[in-house]
Amino acid sequence: MRLVLLGPPGSGKGTLSGTLTKEFQSVHISTGDIFREHQQNHTEFGRQISYYIDRGHFVPDKIVLNIIGEYLFNRVGKKGFIFDGFPRDIAQAEAFEALLAEMGIALDAVVSLDIPVEVAVQRLVQRRVCPQCKSVYHLTNRPPKKMGVCDFDGCELVHRHDDHEDVIAARIEEYRSKTAPLTNFYKERSLLRSFDGSGEPERISSAVISELRKLVAPAQ
Ligand code: AP5
Ligand code: MG
Ligand code: ZN
Numbered sequence: 001m002r003l004v005l006l007g008p009p010g011s012g013k014g015t016l017s018g019t020l021t022k023e024f025q026s027v028h029i030s031t032g033d034i035f036r037e038h039q040q041n042h043t044e045f046g047r048q049i050s051y052y053i054d055r056g057h058f059v060p061d062k063i064v065l066n067i068i069g070e071y072l073f074n075r076v077g078k079k080g081f082i083f084d085g086f087p088r089d090i091a092q093a094e095a096f097e098a099l100l101a102e103m104g105i106a107l108d109a110v111v112s113l114d115i116p117v118e119v120a121v122q123r124l125v126q127r128r129v130c131p132q133c134k135s136v137y138h139l140t141n142r143p144p145k146k147m148g149v150c151d152f153d154g155c156e157l158v159h160r161h162d163d164h165e166d167v168i169a170a171r172i173e174e175y176r177s178k179t180a181p182l183t184n185f186y187k188e189r190s191l192l193r194s195f196d197g198s199g200e201p202e203r204i205s206s207a208v209i210s211e212l213r214k215l216v217a218p219a220q
Helices: 013-024 031-040 044-053 061-076 090-103 117-125 165-179 182-188 201-216
Strands: 002-006 027-030 081-084 109-114 127-129 136-138 192-196
Touching (some): 002 182, 013 027, 013 109, 013 136, 013 201, 027 031, 027 061, 031 044, 031 061, 031 081, 109 182, 109 201, 117 165, 192 201
Parallel strands (some): 002 081, 027 081, 109 192
């Protein structure tokens, strides 16, 4: 299965990816996670991109596309994948389409999660993440078993630098002006599958999985 997850900040892309990667044995590629790993490791690249991320702006397309090209050719190859947070604007979507064509592969679907802005903000201010395994928690909706600690590896959970209200507002505006037009881009290609992202995580993942299974089910 070759998927793209689309949706505003806090719509649940990372949370859904956890279930879908297990279900479809696909490689999960989150550009946000890749960038944060560089920031955590204090690489020169991490320093450069922090300028954009910490202000809630997109990292320039050229930088993103270099990274994606490397991942696609060297790490993904012919395997299934779930891109989470990429592509994020029309230029990235067009470049991605060209890269896939060059590799002789195609997307199966683009899953779009829709949520109201106030739900996104409430989710992001209370989100905590594991810097090690990238598991996502929420202080009220999905608390870890032991407060402040990852259920899977015992790492101390962190509050993302960009999960503060002023930065969240900038991220939502970037999404509205640059990423939202991708829904039409993928609708025109008959790839878009839209879901309400505001229900229970388990209900959302079941709805998405049953829709995606239809794509791989043999014709009746
Ligand atoms: P990125 O890390 O991709 O952030 P994002 O797109 O803003 O999305 P989030 O990770 O904030 O939200 P999510 O949809 O994954 O929600 P989650 O599952 O965590 O990008 C960060 C930055 O990197 C960008 O701002 C940009 O600067 C840069 N960047 C990345 N990719 C780029 C690109 N391609 N081009 C340019 N720049 C790029 O859930 C959120 C919270 O809600 C959690 O606490 C979770 O527990 C909870 N939750 C999830 N689902 C539910 C549910 N159904 N019910 C209740 N709570 C839920
Ligand atoms: Mg995420
Ligand atoms: Zn962890």
